[in-house]
Amino acid sequence: MQRVVISGLGVVSPIGIGKDDFWSALSRHRGTPLREVKTAGGARGGIPSIEIDDFDYGKLSRFGDDKRTKYMDRYIQYAAMAMELALDDAGLVKNGLDLSDCGIIFGSAYGCIENNTRHIEGLYNKGPRFVNPVIYQNTVPNTAPGYCALLFGMRGYNTIITSGMTSGLNAISYAYNLIKIGRADLIVAGGVERWCDALQRSLELSGLVSSRSEASQGSAAKPNNMFVSEGAGVIVLESMAHAQKRNARIYAEMCGYGMANNLDTSRGISDCIRQALSENRMTPGDVGSTYICAHANSEGAPEKEELKAISSVFGNNGPSICVGTIKGSLGEALGAAGGFGIAASAMALDKGEIPPTCNLKFSDDESNFHFIYNNTEIRKIDHAIVNSIGIDGNNMSILLKKA
Amino acid sequence: MKQEKIVVTGLGVICANGKSLSEFRRNLEDGVTGVGSVTLFDVSPYRCKIAGQVRECDYGKDDFEDRAAMFAVNAAAMAIEDAGLKLDSKGNDRVGVILGTTMGGIASFEKFYRSQFMGDSEKYYRNLEKQHTFHIMTDAVAEKFSLRGPKSTVCVACASGTNSIGYAADLIRAGKADIMLAGGSDSLSEFVFSGFSALRAITPSDRIRPYDRDRDGTALGEGAGILVLEREESAVKRGAKIYAEYAGYGFSNDAYHPTQPDREGPGLAKAMEYALRESGLPGDAIDYINLHGTGTKANDVMETNAIKRVLGAHTKRIMASTIKPMVGHTLGAAGAIEAIATVLSIKDDFAPPTINHVTADSECDLDIVPNKARKAKINVAMSLSAAFSGNYAAVMFKKHMRDNENAARSH
Numbered sequence: 113m114q115r116v117v118i119s120g121l122g123v124v125s126p127i128g129i130g131k132d133d134f135w136s137a138l139s140r141h142r143g144t145p146l147r148e149v150k151t152a153g154g155a156r157g158g159i160p161s162i163e164i165d166d167f168d169y170g171k172l173s174r175f176g177d178d179k180r181t182k183y184m185d186r187y188i189q190y191a192a193m194a195m196e197l198a199l200d201d202a203g204l205v206k207n208g209l210d211l212s213d214c215g216i217i218f219g220s221a222y223g224c225i226e227n228n229t230r231h232i233e234g235l236y237n238k239g240p241r242f243v244n245p246v247i248y249q250n251t252v253p254n255t256a257p258g259y260c261a262l263l264f265g266m267r268g269y270n271t272i273i274t275s276g277m278t279s280g281l282n283a284i285s286y287a288y289n290l291i292k293i294g295r296a297d298l299i300v301a302g303g304v305e306r307w308c309d310a311l312q313r314s315l316e317l318s319g320l321v322s323s324r325s326e327a328s329q330g331s332a333a334k335p336n337n338m339f340v341s342e343g344a345g346v347i348v349l350e351s352m353a354h355a356q357k358r359n360a361r362i363y364a365e366m367c368g369y370g371m372a373n374n375l376d377t378s379r380g381i382s383d384c385i386r387q388a389l390s391e392n393r394m395t396p397g398d399v400g401s402t403y404i405c406a407h408a409n410s411e412g413a414p415e416k417e418e419l420k421a422i423s424s425v426f427g428n429n430g431p432s433i434c435v436g437t438i439k440g441s442l443g444e445a446l447g448a449a450g451g452f453g454i455a456a457s458a459m460a461l462d463k464g465e466i467p468p469t470c471n472l473k474f475s476d477d478e479s480n481f482h483f484i485y486n487n488t489e490i491r492k493i494d495h496a497i498v499n500s501i502g503i504d505g506n507n508m509s510i511l512l513k514k515a
Numbered sequence: 516m517k518q519e520k521i522v523v524t525g526l527g528v529i530c531a532n533g534k535s536l537s538e539f540r541r542n543l544e545d546g547v548t549g550v551g552s553v554t555l556f557d558v559s560p561y562r563c564k565i566a567g568q569v570r571e572c573d574y575g576k577d578d579f580e581d582r583a584a585m586f587a588v589n590a591a592a593m594a595i596e597d598a599g600l601k602l603d604s605k606g607n608d609r610v611g612v613i614l615g616t617t618m619g620g621i622a623s624f625e626k627f628y629r630s631q632f633m634g635d636s637e638k639y640y641r642n643l644e645k646q647h648t649f650h651i652m653t654d655a656v657a658e659k660f661s662l663r664g665p666k667s668t669v670c671v672a673c674a675s676g677t678n679s680i681g682y683a684a685d686l687i688r689a690g691k692a693d694i695m696l697a698g699g700s701d702s703l704s705e706f707v708f709s710g711f712s713a714l715r716a717i718t719p720s721d722r723i724r725p726y727d728r729d730r731d732g733t734a735l736g737e738g739a740g741i742l743v744l745e746r747e748e749s750a751v752k753r754g755a756k757i758y759a760e761y762a763g764y765g766f767s768n769d770a771y772h773p774t775q776p777d778r779e780g781p782g783l784a785k786a787m788e789y790a791l792r793e794s795g796l797p798g799d800a801i802d803y804i805n806l807h808g809t810g811t812k813a814n815d816v817m818e819t820n821a822i823k824r825v826l827g828a829h830t831k832r833i834m835a836s837t838i839k840p841m842v843g844h845t846l847g848a849a850g851a852i853e854a855i856a857t858v859l860s861i862k863d864d865f866a867p868p869t870i871n872h873v874t875a876d877s878e879c880d881l882d883i884v885p886n887k888a889r890k891a892k893i894n895v896a897m898s899l900s901a902a903f904s905g906n907y908a909a910v911m912f913k914k915h916m917r918d919n920e921n922a923a924r925s926h
Contacts, residue, residue, distance in 0.1 A: 180773060216768070223649060223670065232628050232706060240560040240709045248710030249774055249903060252617055252672040253649065258904025261768035267785060270768035270906055271678055274619070274649035274670035282667055286682065289689055295793070313631050317644035371691055373611070373657050373666035380663075383608070387691065504645075504654045506666055 116291045116367070117515060119360040120202025120348030121455045122194040122302070125448075126164050126341050127441055129172065130197055134452075135459050138441055138467040139488035159316055161340040162443060163307050169193060175263055183246050184259055185227045187306035191218060191256035192263060194344035194451075198300055199264060202348040202360060209358070215269030215299035216257040217287045218346075219279030220447035223253030223272075226308035256304055269296055276502035277407075278371075279303055280345065280450025281510050285369040287349050288510075297354040302346030302451035311446075315340060318503055337472050338410030341443030345451020347458070363458040364496070368392040368511040377414060380507035381407075381421035381499055388497065388511035389425075396425050400494035401432050403466050405453045407499040408437040408474065409444040416475050418499060423479050431482040434491065440471035450500050454510065457496035461514050464492040518793075520747035521684045522915060524755040525598025526855050527590035527698075530738030530842045531567030536593060540859055543867045544888045548841045550722065550734050556705045563717040567736025567843020568703050575702065579641060580655070581620040582702035586739035586848070587652035588659050591696055595660065598743040599755055600694065602660050611664025611692040612656050613683040614741075615675025615699035616847035619649035619668070622702050652700045652739070664692040672902035673807075674766060675699050676740065676850025677910045681764025681790075683744050693749060698851035700739035707846070708735060716811055725810035725837045726869060726883045728876040733809035736843020740851030742858070747915075759861045762796065762895070762911035765789020769905045776813060776901060780821025783807075783899060786907040787825045794911050796895060798826045801833055801911075803866050803891075805857045805898040806883075808837025809844050814901060819879045821899075834866040834891065836884040841870060850900045854910055857898040861914050865890050 123130060127137035169189040170176040173196055184192065195216070199205050227250045234243050249255075254272045261270050269290060273282045280303025287301035305311075355362055370387030374380030389396065404422060408415035419435070426433045438456050439445075445452060460466050466489045474483055496512040526536050531549025533539025542549070550567045558564050574589075575582025591612070595602065602610065618624070623646035629635040630643065645651065650668035657666045665686050669679045676699030683697035711717045711733075718732035725733075750757055767789065769782025776782065791798060807818055823830050838856050845852050856867055865888050872885035895913045902908075 183773060212770075221648075228624070228706075229628065229632075231710065232625065233632075235705065235709050236629075236633065240705075240712070243709045243713040245710070245713040248713055251706075251710060252670070252903055254671040254902065254904045254906050255773075257671075258768060258906060259773065261770040261905060262773065265770050267768055267770050267782065269766055269789075271669055271671040271674075271766055273667055275653070275667045276648065276650055286685075289685060293685075293688075295789070310628070310631070314627075314644040314647070371611075371665040371667070371686075372608070373663050374606075391690070504648075504650065504666075505657070 114292055114294055115352035115365060116288050117350055117352050117355050117365050118347050118363045118458045119350050119355050120198040121363065121458060122198025122201060122346040123455050124190050124194045125343040125442060125452060126162050131201060131455060138438055138456060159338060159340060161307055161312055164343055180262060185250055187224050187226060187304065188256050188259050190306060190344040191304040192260055194302065194346040195260045195300055198346045198348050211264055211266045213268045214266045215296050216260050216266055217269065217271055217283045217299055217301045218257050219273040219283030219303040219450065220253055220305055221276050221279055222305065222311045223274055224250055224255060225310050226306050227251060229308065229310050269299060275506055276504045277446050277449065278500040278502045278506040278508040279447040281498060281500045281508040284450060284454060285510060288366050288369065291349055291351050298350045300346055300348050302344065303447040304344040305342045305445050305447040307340065307342040312340065336411040339443045341445045343445050343448045345448050345455050347454055362515040364461040364512045365515050366510065367513050370509045372507045373505050374507060375505040377417035377501055378420035381418055381501065381509065382424045384507050384509035385425045385497060388509050392511060396429065401492060402495040402497065403457060403460050403493045404433060404435045405457045405496060405498045406435055406437045407501040408472065409439040411472055414501065418501065419474060419479060430480050434466055434482040434484060435474065436466060436469040436484055437472060438467060440469055453498040457498050457512055461493055461496055461512060464490060466491050519688050521687055521744055521761040522747045522750050523742050523758040523761060523858050524745055524750050525594040525743030526758065526858065527593030527597060527741040528852055528855050529569060529586050529590050530845060530852050531569055531736055532841045536597060543838065543856055544865055546868045546870045546886065546888060548870060550843050555703050561712045562719040563712055565721060565734050566703055567734060567845065569738055575622045581646040581651050582622040583616065583620060583700045584652040584655035586702065587614060587700035588655050590739035590741040591656045591660065594696065594741040594743050600743065604661055606661045606663050608663045609693040610662050611666055611686065612653055612662050612696040613667050613669065613679045614653040615669045615679035615850060616649060616652060617672050617675060617701050618707060620647045620651040621704040621706050623647040625704060625706060656696065671906045672904065673846055673849055674900040674902040674906045674908035675847040677854065677898060677900040677908035678766045680742060680854055680910050684761050687744060687746060694743065694745045696741055697744055698739060698741035699847040701737055701846035701848050703735060703737040711735060722871045723810040723840050724871045724873065725808040725839060726815050726876060726879045727872055728874040730810045730815065733811055733839065734843045736845040738845050738848050738852060740848055740855045742854060757915045759858045759912040760915045762913045763790045763793030764910040766908040771905055776817045776905065778817050778820065780817045780824055782905055783818060783821035783901055783907040784824040786909040787897065790897060790909040790911045799829050800895045801897055802893045803860055803896040804833055804835040805853045806835050806837040807899045807901045808839055810839065815879045818899065819881055834884050834889065835881040836867055836869040838867050850908060853898045857896045858912055861893050861896050861912055864893055
């Protein structure tokens with residue numbers, strides 16, 4: 113078995129492009145309003161959403177003028193830009209390392225749905241004979257890992273997971289496992305999401321239900337203080353041996369994960385955390401000072417269920433467990449959320465600082481965990497756990513530890 | 516590194532030439548095609564009029580269940596019964612499902628688009644926001660059988676079905692599940708048909724002829740294939756029948772071009788090499804390859820080259836056929852349906868035929884088992900898939916050891 117480390121971070125987000133801007137924005141938020149929030153409306157009441165401003169791939173990327181990028185839609189651009197940032201951050205491009213055996217595994221909830229809408233618009237409005245083959249070829253989500261492979265010459269393991277909101281963590285766990293069992297030395301993994309109208313309508317119609325109690329209510333109440341966003345969060349995963357051999361900077365070590373399909377979130381997430389711990393041969397008492405980067409994207413039932421789960425595992429750990437969410441600043445970025453969470457948690461471990469929770473308040477009466485609001489806290493942490501919960505019932509947790 | 520043995524204990528398939536495993540199995544050997552006229556939507560604007568449409572099948576006609584989801588649920592039901600699995604309706608923590616697809620709930624996406632963006636509100640469409648996702652068929656299977664283990668959807672275009680099988684095996688070995696359903700599902704849709712037509716990838720003829728000198732494109736198909744994977748020891752312990760042993764998989768990208776595959780085949784070769792590496796077997800051990808074999812000019816040459824890169828001189832000694840002329844290109848289900856054909860080839864020692872063959876192509880000079888199935892000892896077999904965006908996947912199976920021991924004794 114190999115040990116697996118995180119050696120590079122690439123973030124394209126509504127609050128910052130590049131991990132330093134991202135971290136700086138996360139740690140400075142004091143509950144101030146974010147950039148322009150637009151309400152898209154919809155059948156059961158609008159949920160605000162934001163797009164990334166000022167994203168010009170042509171200007172941002174070293175491949176901006178490369179003719180191979182001509183037909184990359186924004187979904188692909190987010191992934192490719194985050195990829196480029198991650199590889200640069202890991203010192204891989206500058207040092208001219210041969211990446212031909214390296215892999216790429218992404219995750220996305222709605223994938224290329226914006227492009228797919230274009231295709232179907234063409235089909236219905238212009239007719240079958242005038243369907244654009246260039247648009248058609250981008251109607252599968254693997255254009256993201258495919259273009260990334262092309263631009264960086266990476267011919268190893270390459271795929272994409274589309275399992276709803278847990279896709280980002282799912283992709284990362286898949287890559288982690290392949291490295292752990294010695295099948296690959298280096299895989300870039302993470303999540304990407306591109307906001308569009310069809311995605312917005314889908315989420316609004318679904319009521320963003322993420323717990324059984326809400327599911328049983330049918331048309332669920334709108335989650336409080338939630339908004340939808342987009343972007344890409346991508347990390348470089350490497351075997352410890354490979355990273356050490358090239359003197360790579362190591363942010364954190366990844367040491368376990370859990371997957372469980374259960375609409376009963378409190379049961380599902382607690383199972384996931386326990387799986388992650390046991391994979392690392394740990395009991396809840398072994399975690400020491402820990403930051404839990406929660407899924408919580410709103411106030412209300414889902415966040416309560418997640419806290420219940422965390423309590424059932426770590427109830428006896430008290431304030432050495434710090435629970436927070438970055439989604440008050442970032443919004444719910446769906447497939448990209450897992451990547452954002454891992455990036456933030458890796459930096460938290462590396463820096464010994466925990467970013468504050470903004471715009472949301474946990475229903476923290478039932479627990480004696482530590483919650484940080486409004487200011488970054490300097491705190492050395494030993495472990496971090498990142499959670500994702502899907503409205504389809506999927507749950508995931510990933511466990512990181514200080515390198 | 517010692518790996519736990521994983522075996523295949525159940526199969527379920529729905530496709531154009533078989534709505535049950537036995538019908539599929541029989542038609543595979545008899546070379547019976549299910550590819551014919553498309554009736555699911557109006558094909559009069561298109562040059563191509565054919566596909567591997569599942570006949571007499573109303574799935575997805577009403578608003579509540581997506582067609583691809585129903586293929587998956589029904590194939591899963593068959594596989595579970597075939598495996599003799601007793602599942603708990605209250606929940607099965609250690610049983611999961613990984614499915615592959617290209618478009619997920621595309622039939623529902625078409626309805627969703629019409630109802631949301633074209634004001635087609637005459638009919639009230641329910642749950643479409645859930646049904647149109649890439650992962651609806653996986654969710655439907657997990658919900659129907661109360662599966663609480665790992666649930667995931669691989670969406671790497673036409674390599675998805677193949678990729679899913681290996682990922683499911685990985686998860687069992689990682690200790691995340693004891694039993695996994697793996698496979699893929701896709702439904703025929705005008706969304707995809709129009710795209711393939713615009714790419715000139717589908718044939719204007721009444722049949723497809725992969726590996727034939729005069730091949731002129733592929734034909735789409737639909738359906739689902741599901742395999743039940745579990746640890747050998749648990750299969751033996753519960754007295755399950757074992758079709759074959761899972762041997763390994765690989766998936767890769769040729770990083771060559773946004774839309775064209777590298778004709779030299781290095782991407783597919785790499786996927787094959789990964790599979791061989793995991794299996795611990797040399798290329799010489801392979802007896803049969805189930806080809807991706809779509810029948811496009813580009814694919815069949817690329818695939819031939821890939822196989823030669825990996826197997827070298829051994830290429831002349833293997834049989835290699837494609838069942839796509841009989842079922843069409845079933846997209847995300849292809850890897851799974853074709854893996855099932857591969858497993859059956861090992862279990863029953865026969866290679867399914869590549870039907871519709873007329874004229875050999877010197878650039879694609881494999882023994883494609885033309886037109887008639889062939890009885891032959893098949894101990895080790897591999898199934899290949901290729902996809903848009905330079906993606907490839909390969910999965911290997913081998914005879915379960917007990918059969919080998921018996922075979923050795925009978926010599």
